[in-house]
Amino acid sequence: MTTAGVEPDAEDAGPHDRIDEDTAPRSGPPRWLLVVLAILAVGALAFAAGRFSTFGALQGAAAPTSDSAEAGFARDMQVHHAQAVEMAMSLYQRTDDPELRVLAYDIATAQSAQIGQMYSWLVGWGVPPVGDTTMAWMTPVEGHDHGGTASGEPLTGEQMRAAMGMASDAELDAFENASGTAADCMFLDLMTTHHEGAIEMVDAVLELGDEPRVLRVAQSMKDTQRFEIEAMAASAERLGCG
Numbered sequence: 121m122t123t124a125g126v127e128p129d130a131e132d133a134g135p136h137d138r139i140d141e142d143t144a145p146r147s148g149p150p151r152w153l154l155v156v157l158a159i160l161a162v163g164a165l166a167f168a169a170g171r172f173s174t175f176g177a178l179q180g181a182a183a184p185t186s187d188s189a190e191a192g193f194a195r196d197m198q199v200h201h202a203q204a205v206e207m208a209m210s211l212y213q214r215t216d217d218p219e220l221r222v223l224a225y226d227i228a229t230a231q232s233a234q235i236g237q238m239y240s241w242l243v244g245w246g247v248p249p250v251g252d253t254t255m256a257w258m259t260p261v262e263g264h265d266h267g268g269t270a271s272g273e274p275l276t277g278e279q280m281r282a283a284m285g286m287a288s289d290a291e292l293d294a295f296e297n298a299s300g301t302a303a304d305c306m307f308l309d310l311m312t313t314h315h316e317g318a319i320e321m322v323d324a325v326l327e328l329g330d331e332p333r334v335l336r337v338a339q340s341m342k343d344t345q346r347f348e349i350e351a352m353a354a355s356a357e358r359l360g361c362g
Contacts, residue, residue, distance in 0.1 A: 183244070183245040184245050184331050185245075186251070189257050189324065189325050189329040190245075191245065191247050191257070192257025192258070193257065193321060193322075194238040194241050194334070195242065195249065195251050196254055196255055196321060197234075197318070197341075198235050198238050198239060199254075200286060200314070200317065200321065201232070201234055201318075203287065204228075204311065205227070205231050205235070207287065207292070207295065207310060207311060208223075208224040208225075208227040208228040208231075209224070210307075211303065212224035212225055212228060214303060215304055216300075217355075217359070220304055220355060223348065223352070223355070224307075227311070227348065230344065234337070254284075255280070255321075258321065258324040258328075261323075261327055284317045285315070285317015285318065286317065287310045287313075291306075294306065301359055301360075305356060305362070308352045308359075309356070312349055312352050315345040315346075315349050315352075316349070318341065319342055319346065322345075326338055
């Protein structure tokens with residue numbers, strides 16, 4: 121797992137929040153939204169420069185298009201990773217458990233680096249960094265009908281985050297307000313669900329995509345996060361999390 125440093129480099133990333141916020145009142149914007157919005161200005165400049173890039177065509181292969189599984193995966197996984205980085209950074213700064221500090225460090229550094237990597241793909245392919253409907257690219261996978269309800273209505277922001285395994289605003293607030301072992305256990309529970317959602321997205325791009333570079337990175341994500349799920353289960357047992 122990559123460990124380049126704890127502080128994620130906002131200059132490397134460019135995810136955009138494409139999920140509508142729920143109407144429940146909060147004291148200010150959601151934290152994960154601030155994480156992704158902080159890098160939009162840099163992202164816009166990188167996208168403009170990337171319009172002239174020949175990335176993806178170095179060996180004569182056509183670059184993924186804006187509606188491809190690869191582009192959808194790169195966009196949505198950036199948003200997904202941004203929340204994981206936020207939660208991991210929060211735990212790293214607060215926990216007294218050495219094993220969890222190492223885990224949080226690894227998650228924060230590896231996933232912040234991957235955010236920048238995935239954003240660079242979109243720039244290099246010359247496609248917009250923001251798509252239309254989150255997770256719609258996964259619909260061709262059997263058993264998946266993301267982006268809308270059975271009646272055809274679009275999912276709410278909360279429903280969309282739940283479908284991606286992401287923590288809700290209420291869960292993030294509870295985590296931030298917890299301390300000690302309670303915070304450790306809450307992190308393990310939230311991050312396990314978060315990883316499971318990521319693996320589902322990875323499986324979809326492995327089935328639908330064909331860009332070798334994307335498939336290699338996606339498989340590496342899956343391998344790493346499966347290992348981390350096992351590590352988190354062991355930590356939860358050690359800490360006596362209910």
